[in-house]
Amino acid sequence: MFERSEIPAFWYDGYSARRHEGLVEWSGGDTLLLRAHDGELMEVAIDDLIFVERGVMDGSYSRKADDGFRLSFTGTVPEDLAQRLPSGQKFGKWIDRLGLPKAAALFAGISAVLIAIVMTAPTWLGPRVPASWERKMGDAMIGDLGNRLCHTPQADAALAKLVDELDPERPVTRVGIANVDMINAVALPGGQVLIFDGLLQEAESADELAGVVAHEIGHVRERHVMQALLRQFGLSVLLGGINSDLGSSIFGIASMSYSREAEREADAFSRKQLAAADISPAGTAEFFEYLKDESGDSPEWVGWVASHPMPAEREEAFRNAVVKGKRYKPALTDAEFTALQEACEKDPDTEEFSFF
Amino acid sequence: MDAGLFRGRKNNMDEEQAESAFGFHGTWREFAPIAFTNLLLIIVTLGIYRFWAKARERRYLWSRTRFIDERLEWTGTGLELFLGGIVVLLAFVIPYIVMTQVSQAMIMRGQTAIGVALFVVPLLALFYLMGVARFRAIRYRLGRTNWRGIRGGSNDNGFRYGWSYMWKTTLGYLAFGLGVPWAMVSLWNERWRSMSFGPMDFTCSADFSPLMKRYLLFYFSPFLAILVAAAAMFAIALGFAVDFDGAGGFDPEEPPIGFVAAVVVALFLFYFVLGFIWLVYFAKFYRVVVGHMALGDLEFEFDARTKDWIKLGLGDVALVILTLGIGFVFLGYRHWKFFVTHMQAYGEVNVDDLTQSTTKRARHGEGLLDAFDMGAI
Numbered sequence: 001m002f003e004r005s006e007i008p009a010f011w012y013d014g015y016s017a018r019r020h021e022g023l024v025e026w027s028g029g030d031t032l033l034l035r036a037h038d039g040e041l042m043e044v045a046i047d048d049l050i051f052v053e054r055g056v057m058d059g060s061y062s063r064k065a066d067d068g069f070r071l072s073f074t075g076t077v078p079e080d081l082a083q084r085l086p087s088g089q090k091f092g093k094w095i096d097r098l099g100l101p102k103a104a105a106l107f108a109g110i111s112a113v114l115i116a117i118v119m120t121a122p123t124w125l126g127p128r129v130p131a132s133w134e135r136k137m138g139d140a141m142i143g144d145l146g147n148r149l150c151h152t153p154q155a156d157a158a159l160a161k162l163v164d165e166l167d168p169e170r171p172v173t174r175v176g177i178a179n180v181d182m183i184n185a186v187a188l189p190g191g192q193v194l195i196f197d198g199l200l201q202e203a204e205s206a207d208e209l210a211g212v213v214a215h216e217i218g219h220v221r222e223r224h225v226m227q228a229l230l231r232q233f234g235l236s237v238l239l240g241g242i243n244s245d246l247g248s249s250i251f252g253i254a255s256m257s258y259s260r261e262a263e264r265e266a267d268a269f270s271r272k273q274l275a276a277a278d279i280s281p282a283g284t285a286e287f288f289e290y291l292k293d294e295s296g297d298s299p300e301w302v303g304w305v306a307s308h309p310m311p312a313e314r315e316e317a318f319r320n321a322v323v324k325g326k327r328y329k330p331a332l333t334d335a336e337f338t339a340l341q342e343a344c345e346k347d348p349d350t351e352e353f354s355f356f
Numbered sequence: 357m358d359a360g361l362f363r364g365r366k367n368n369m370d371e372e373q374a375e376s377a378f379g380f381h382g383t384w385r386e387f388a389p390i391a392f393t394n395l396l397l398i399i400v401t402l403g404i405y406r407f408w409a410k411a412r413e414r415r416y417l418w419s420r421t422r423f424i425d426e427r428l429e430w431t432g433t434g435l436e437l438f439l440g441g442i443v444v445l446l447a448f449v450i451p452y453i454v455m456t457q458v459s460q461a462m463i464m465r466g467q468t469a470i471g472v473a474l475f476v477v478p479l480l481a482l483f484y485l486m487g488v489a490r491f492r493a494i495r496y497r498l499g500r501t502n503w504r505g506i507r508g509g510s511n512d513n514g515f516r517y518g519w520s521y522m523w524k525t526t527l528g529y530l531a532f533g534l535g536v537p538w539a540m541v542s543l544w545n546e547r548w549r550s551m552s553f554g555p556m557d558f559t560c561s562a563d564f565s566p567l568m569k570r571y572l573l574f575y576f577s578p579f580l581a582i583l584v585a586a587a588a589m590f591a592i593a594l595g596f597a598v599d600f601d602g603a604g605g606f607d608p609e610e611p612p613i614g615f616v617a618a619v620v621v622a623l624f625l626f627y628f629v630l631g632f633i634w635l636v637y638f639a640k641f642y643r644v645v646v647g648h649m650a651l652g653d654l655e656f657e658f659d660a661r662t663k664d665w666i667k668l669g670l671g672d673v674a675l676v677i678l679t680l681g682i683g684f685v686f687l688g689y690r691h692w693k694f695f696v697t698h699m700q701a702y703g704e705v706n707v708d709d710l711t712q713s714t715t716k717r718a719r720h721g722e723g724l725l726d727a728f729d730m731g732a733i
């Protein structure tokens with residue numbers, strides 16, 4: 001025969017704020033009988049109880065059915081009842097089961113694997129995305145850029161000739177002149193390469209331009225744009241937990257940057273295409289020399305750390321690609337190059353490019 | 357203390373020594389293991405644990421907070437905060453990102469009107485939802501706060517409050533920003549009048565006019581600062597002109613490094629000092645609005661003076677800087693302690709009349725508020 005236990009306790013019933021003091025009676029069954037000194041009675045199923053930390057004196061018990069209910073024992077709970085009472089959560093169900101060090105290590109491992117996947121998967125996934133998909137995506141994201149590109153019949157013809165020489169297969173690449181006064185050129189999603197007007201004005205010759213355009217086409221052809229898009233998307237999803245401001249990182253697409261390795265690949269592509277088109281890489285080398293002078297001589301290690309290879313290193317690579325004694329042909333005639341330089345000025349209805 | 361009734365008196369010299377209705381009994385030593393394990397788990401889960409971390413932190417802070425003779429209890433869970441976060445992600449963040457992307461695409465295509473519309477509509481929605489979020493965060497916190505087994509809440513879902521928030525805020529700024537105190541006080545009254553604890557509704561009838569003096573101080577201080585700064589710059593420029601006369605004087609293209617440093621320091625001081633002048637206003641704001649709140653026969657008071665807020669602010673800055681940033685894990689603790697220790701209540705609570713709240717509770721937490729990173733109170 002089971003002995004009946006009586007344990008002193010106080011409780012709140014969850015219906016009013018009155019504090020009940022009395023005895024908890026247990027006869028070994030599935031329920032507790034709460035008998036208050038003022039005569040009130042309440043029956044609670046043990047299975048219905050959950051442990052909550054109250055902070056002050058050890059813990060107390062709430063009910064699954066009613067989180068207003070609180071039962072705190074003020075006397076000693078007999079061993080056999082204590083074993084039937086639920087225990088509490090500390091960090092959360094899964095973590096408590098494993099223990100903090102193990103759980104932390106496990107989560108860290110999973111996170112590291114996820115980050116590694118997001119960083120590396122685009123490298124092989126990017127080239128496997130069909131070029132037509134990328135083009136559609138690019139069109140959806142930025143469209144045809146409206147009137148922001150500079151067009152004159154002469155410039156269009158000259159540009160078409162240059163691109164045809166540099167990339168005869170040309171499956172997705174579109175090259176345009178953007179009305180932006182910056183010395184730069186960019187590859188955008190969808191195989192869109194933009195030469196900024198500022199670059200055209202600073203370039204000394206069509207040969208200089210050819211190397212830079214071939215470099216950007218290289219980013220498109222080597223699928224760096226798609227890779228960077230995928231990487232950025234993956235990271236923003238993964239790190240969305242830390243920073244709920246997802247939007248801002250998505251905007252980063254416009255200012256996408258590539259890894260050093262990708263830049264080298266694009267340079268290599270550029271040299272290969274220049275060679276195939278019989279255009280001298282010396283012009284591109286001169287352009288990098290100009291960049292080097294502009295940015296000043298920074299120590300070598302900066303180039304190693306920064307994502308872009310140092311202009312000096314790139315200049316040398318292009319310089320070394322010049323085959324001695326070979327007769328190169330100019331990338332464009334002087335008239336054609338001038339047409340490119342005048343494209344923005346002479347285009348009657350071009351708009352300012354305010355996006356960048 | 358009598359189990360049935362609590363009494364406190366406001367202007368009674370005899371009871372000046374009496375204990376405040378609110379008390380905080382936590383220690384940072386107790387809190388540190390919670391804060392640091394939370395930080396660890398947040399890092400290794402790439403942020404997902406932060407919902408559970410918040411629940412753990414609150415469970416601790418609430419359990420160390422005494423109201424009259426019994427501690428508060430936090431009954432919210434990490435899971436419901438997590439679900440709130442997911443709801444916001446699906447219902448708001450993703451549509452917001454999609455719309456802004458489409459808007460960019462439209463603008464790039466030259467469809468400026470549609471693009472701008474698609475850009476403005478989510479911004480307006482954001483404005484509206486910020487009001488709703490603030491309302492629902494208070495409702496959520498009251499609904500998860502137990503005292504003697506009784507909780508609070510609201511029967512209002514906050515959607516109407518969102519509109520009030522929009523038009524009152526706009527009106528406040530339209531009058532050259534002079535209506536801001538009116539908007540803040542009026543919105544505070546409106547939020548809290550919809551809230552209840554147990555069977556009792558909060559009342560709140562604060563008036564904005566006592567705030568205007570301090571607000572005007574804040575309002576005009578930038579003009580004063582600009583005047584002072586302009587005078588100083590003029591003096592410096594004059595000084596240069598005198599000193600280096602003949603050598604070309606002050607060259608704006610290549611300003612001397614000392615001048616640049618002076619401008620940076622001036623700008624920093626400008627924002628820093630402006631921040632503290634805002635605190636002068638905000639301290640009064642908080643005293644006024646809390647001082648007009650009541651729940652049944654209980655009246656509330658918040659007794660932090662401006663210097664207390666400044667001490668809190670400087671303490672925060674010092675804590676974060678001296679610990680090289682890691683001290684930020686204690687900021688929530690510090691702010692809660694500040695809030696509780698300065699909170700006072702006077703009057704009576706009849707615990708037999710304080711019956712369970714009949715308000716509905718949402719199954720998810722304060723997702724919106726979390727997404728906008730706002731405080732509730």
